[in-house]
Amino acid sequence: MRKLKLKLGSNSYEIIIGWDLLQQMARLLDVAGLRHDVVIITNPVVEQHYGNSLNQNLLQEGFKFSTLLVPDGEAQKTLKTAEQLYSRLADLHVERTTSILATGGGVIGDLAGFVAATYMRGLPLVQVPTTLLAQVDSSVGGKVAVDSGTIKNKIGVFYQPRLVLTDTATLQTLPAAEFSNGLAEVIKYAVIVDKLFFAYLEENMQRLRAKEESCLEEVIFRSVKIKAGIVEKDEKDTGLRNILNFGHTVGHAIESASDFKIKHGEAVALGMLAAGKISLRMGLFNEGEFNRMKVLLQMAELPARLPEIPLARVSEAIAHDKKIHNGRIRFVLPKSIGEAFVSDEVSLVLIEEVLSTWHE
């Protein structure tokens, strides 16, 4: 078991990473000073795999708990579902000291986190992430939100959890495609700030994809440490946190131009390659390092080929991106493996050129 603390003054919290933590849930909640009264918000997929072991542990330790199920899928990340959850919380007569256990992937984390942040002006929130993406990314940093219309995460707040409990054993049941989705964010962290971590991933990708216990723990710990370090310096996303958008400007645009048929991690992988190509053209990155990035993404079963999507829609989506300031795109570029920076020098024309000549 590994622990690290995200230091944000009175909003500080611990992130605990380890195998079979669900079976120790009650004790860990107790150590964190939380009351023995919890509401688990989860979905039927996660409930089916892990409901029993979690419930058993809470029962044994005399916890009072209820489980609220939300159907699976991003389509549930809405104010409508949040409202349904509010009324179920009201039916349960929850008090302000009742903790919400957001148990699932990023969809559950964002939705249950948003509900916890807003119900009665805030209930204690415990993130219990069960996808790799949620474990290395969405459970850490306090962004919670629901979607509105076609705009993802449009309605949200910053609300830090009281505790993050990451049970790495839950990844055993995660489908391979979802695992790769999370690996895109892992590789992102390595490229932007940590060349030793990148080398570790190059050496251990097989073990990682085989979900070996010690390897999972190491990789999740190192990823979370990087994200936590950045969040500590920029809790409300006003500057430094921008670096975490590496691969995401083009990535988000590819996702939306494909009507979300291309998964987030796949789109981010392509976005990282696009950023690499742009940086190469600007003479700021080198071919050898670009190829290492490409090979590692392929080892993670992530795409390197641009799929058939209308490029006009991709550039339109980039042009509408919120990361544009005064007509300039804030773009994260790799300088070398382990170092990236935010540039205002990337034009839409250059991005279009790189996308249209992708396979040359």
Ligand SMILES: NC(=O)c1ccc[n+]([C@@H]2O[C@H](COP(=O)([O-])OP(=O)(O)OC[C@H]3O[C@@H](n4cnc5c(N)ncnc54)[C@H](O)[C@@H]3O)[C@@H](O)[C@H]2O)c1
């Ligand atoms: N708040 C943030 O900072 C932040 C950061 C990144 C992404 N996000 C959000 O995260 C969401 C994506 O999260 P995700 O990729 O985890 O998707 P997800 O929550 O939809 O989970 C993916 C699939 O895996 C299933 N699943 C979850 N745990 C499982 C397990 N242990 N075994 C088997 N199946 C399991 C889910 O039921 C779902 O079908 C998006 O809504 C995105 O906006 C938020």
Ligand SMILES: [Zn+2]
């Ligand atoms: Zn992402």
